[in-house]
Amino acid sequence: xxxxxxxxxxxxxxxxxxxxxxxxxxxxxxxxxxxxxxxxxxxxxxxxxxxxxxxxxxxxxxxxxxxxxxxxxxxxxxxxxxxxxxxxxxxxxxxxxxxxxxxxxxxxxxxxxxxxxxxxxxxxxxxxxxxxxxxxxxxxxxxxxxxxxxxxxxxxxxxxxxxxxxxxxxxxxxxxxxxxxxxxxxxxxxxxxxxxxxxxxxxxxxxxxxxxxxxxxxxxxxxxxxxx
Amino acid sequence: xxxxxxxxxxxxxxxxxxxxxxxxxxxxxxxxxxxxxxxxxxxxxxxxxxxxxxxxxxxxxxxxxxxxxxxxxxxxxxxxxxxxxxxxxxxxxxxxxxxxxxxxxxxxxxxxxxxxxxxxxxxxxxxxxxxxxxxxxxxxxxxxxxxxxxxxxxxxxxxxxxxxxxxxxxxxxxxxxxxxxxxxxxxxxxxxxxxxxxxxxxxxxxxxxxxxxxxxxxxxxxxxxxxx
DNA sequence: ACCTGAACACCGTTCAAGT
DNA sequence: ACCTGAACACCGTTCAAGT
Numbered sequence: 001x002x003x004x005x006x007x008x009x010x011x012x013x014x015x016x017x018x019x020x021x022x023x024x025x026x027x028x029x030x031x032x033x034x035x036x037x038x039x040x041x042x043x044x045x046x047x048x049x050x051x052x053x054x055x056x057x058x059x060x061x062x063x064x065x066x067x068x069x070x071x072x073x074x075x076x077x078x079x080x081x082x083x084x085x086x087x088x089x090x091x092x093x094x095x096x097x098x099x100x101x102x103x104x105x106x107x108x109x110x111x112x113x114x115x116x117x118x119x120x121x122x123x124x125x126x127x128x129x130x131x132x133x134x135x136x137x138x139x140x141x142x143x144x145x146x147x148x149x150x151x152x153x154x155x156x157x158x159x160x161x162x163x164x165x166x167x168x169x170x171x172x173x174x175x176x177x178x179x180x181x182x183x184x185x186x187x188x189x190x191x192x193x194x195x196x197x198x199x200x201x202x203x204x205x206x207x208x209x210x211x212x213x214x215x216x217x218x219x220x221x222x223x224x225x226x227x228x
Numbered sequence: 229x230x231x232x233x234x235x236x237x238x239x240x241x242x243x244x245x246x247x248x249x250x251x252x253x254x255x256x257x258x259x260x261x262x263x264x265x266x267x268x269x270x271x272x273x274x275x276x277x278x279x280x281x282x283x284x285x286x287x288x289x290x291x292x293x294x295x296x297x298x299x300x301x302x303x304x305x306x307x308x309x310x311x312x313x314x315x316x317x318x319x320x321x322x323x324x325x326x327x328x329x330x331x332x333x334x335x336x337x338x339x340x341x342x343x344x345x346x347x348x349x350x351x352x353x354x355x356x357x358x359x360x361x362x363x364x365x366x367x368x369x370x371x372x373x374x375x376x377x378x379x380x381x382x383x384x385x386x387x388x389x390x391x392x393x394x395x396x397x398x399x400x401x402x403x404x405x406x407x408x409x410x411x412x413x414x415x416x417x418x419x420x421x422x423x424x425x426x427x428x429x430x431x432x433x434x435x436x437x438x439x440x441x442x443x444x445x446x447x448x449x450x451x452x453x454x455x456x
Numbered sequence: 457a458c459c460t461g462a463a464c465a466c467c468g469t470t471c472a473a474g475t
Numbered sequence: 476a477c478c479t480g481a482a483c484a485c486c487g488t489t490c491a492a493g494t
Binding site: 020044045046056057060065066 | 489
């Protein structure tokens with residue numbers, strides 16, 4: 001559906017003017033390549049221009065600004081993640097599948113999660129909302145309740161996306177996840193001694209749970225609330 | 229619990245050196261004042277230094293970096309929002325109250341929502357997690373399930389926080405919320421014609437629902453899943 | 457019409473020099 | 476020990492000049 005094309009970069013060696021075929025799709029796909037390789041901090045109009053063998057200004061002929069660029073990039077990723085046909089699944093299983101597909105793409109490319117939570121009303125987010133909601137009718141949710149049900153699941157996914165993106169970023173920083181998390185928990189607990197009993201009781205789970213399993217359990221829990 | 233102090237700014241008029249009493253709390257409270265007045269984009273080490281009548285470098289004597297500053301500011305806001313005693317409430321109502329307190333503070337100060345979703349493992353977030361979890365035992369949730377239940381509610385709150393913060397920011401930009409949202413929805417729908425039937429059916433709700441009611445309904449729905 | 461890249465108006469952060 | 480503010484190494488974005 002979306003071709004990553006890098007050949008443009010090769011033409012940079014000679015100082016000549018490139019063939020003028022720069023398109024919006026090429027800009028977005030180059031941005032995605034940089035984001036996947038170097039993360040959010042690696043994407044700059046200068047690095048992007050270099051990969052496209054042009055000047056920073058040229059990018060603005062195909063993209064409104066950096067927000068627009070990031071939203072378009074995230075949309076491509078989410079569309080690709082949700083392109084698998086799930087029609088054969090039962091409605092509950094289909095919702096679970098959509099949620100896990102989103103989780104997995106964010107797990108693999110944390111910048112997508114950061115971008116979704118930075119601007120929740122972008123096309124990528126509406127696509128997720130639609131795919132969740134499309135299964136509610138078959139699940140037997142009344143018309144009036146479908147909007148609240150879909151938005152609840154979507155908000156949960158959004159929150160988990162931010163959480164997961166941050167977790168991966170911490171991990172990528174080379175720091176031990178357990179160390180950082182328990183340090184944070186300890187700091188919070190320490191701050192007002194014994195006023196955080198639940199946090200203290202859950203310290204072990206916080207540092208050792210499986211993120212994907214936690215996410216999946218959350219989806220199931222919400223589905224139970226929707227169906228019940 | 230936390231005093232906003234602005235008197236320091238008054239000393240700036242004369243060119244003399246200020247009395248040296250700059251403290252971490254003063255830096256954070258000045259940052260909060262700027263954030264509440266001008267939003268995220270208004271907070272700069274230069275604007276903050278100006279309000280504190282000092283140089284940008286001085287701030288680093290009391291704060292590690294901007295992330296640290298924002299996390300500390302958000303923590304103050306969340307602590308203040310959750311400082312009301314809810315012990316007399318039934319566990320379900322207490323969880324609802326915590327969630328709505330967080331919603332309201334983000335509604336009033338959208339930068340808090342942005343900050344929470346930027347770094348989900350900061351003290352403010354752990355405090356919310358603790359306050360939610362503290363009511364699960366009384367709600368009759370089994371020990372093993374309490375972690376998943378608390379993290380599900382927390383993730384939902386986090387997602388809604390990002391959503392709400394973005395909504396307020398759009399509104400503050402002077403643009404009509406309905407216009408922008410329906411434009412986004414229309415764009416998403418248009419993109420692949422009739423492949424978004426649910427989004428189309430919900431277009432009206434998307435632009436006209438009440439955010440707080442939607443949030444409250446989401447909390448109720450998850451609570452039903454937890455209890456059921 | 458589109459590219460080019462220097463220039464503009466900023467950032468967060470550092471650090472020698474002060475007190 | 477803490478402040479001061481110029482300087483550093485960047486940003487996103489604009490725009491005259493090219494083709």
